[in-house]
Amino acid sequence: MILNLIKPLNFVIKNVFLFKPHLYKMIVHNLEKAHSILNQFITEIRDVNIQKDSLRFRRNIERIGEILSYELSKTLYYGTKNIKTPLGTKDVNTFNDKLVLCSILRAGLPLHQGLLNYFDKAENAFISAYRHHPDNGDNFEVIVNYLAAPSLQNKTLILADPMLATGKTLENTLRALKDYGSPKQIHLVSIIGSEEGVHYVEKIFPKNTHLWIAAIDEKLNSRGYIIPGLGDAGDLSFGTKL
């Protein structure tokens, strides 16, 4: 009897804490706490014994992108339209938003593919950014040197960065996109973030920005990598670089 009362209460408590508008000014959807198949994919990309299989790693990132797309799709603007089936007609709900998916090369490619698998009619933007360590030490600056984007004016911009570490890459990306028009809504999509990175981007992005994220980890190391994180998402997807 008591167990029957505790179960639904547990569910309510868990779901209230999924959504933390009191901690972040942005609307943060941290999907980590909900028990779902997402946890399995996150576990596999973190686990040193599994993540080295790069085909599996990329596909897991893609699958996480698909789940985040599905969750994000619940906040788009829907309208009713009447369609014809072979046997009749039906009023259906479809979203009206004009989506632009923007990803950062190269680590962002599998996540971009996951988003595109679901938002298949979206326009696309790509930007390249890399960390330049001027003195070969821990300090780095983020350099943006390639950008191809459609107009963003009045569109819904979905900006994907698999590892939201310091937040500097997203900041530089937002700055680089400013000449492409003003989106009416921005959604950030990340797989793993750091507390510090989430707080940093909330200061930079408009208040109504949504962040869809599969896990938020505690800290960064001195080189700006997320701890415990998963390592280097670009290298795990595409191999090490010089």
Ligand code: URA
């Ligand atoms: N980029 C990565 O690939 N991993 C991190 O932990 C941080 C940035």
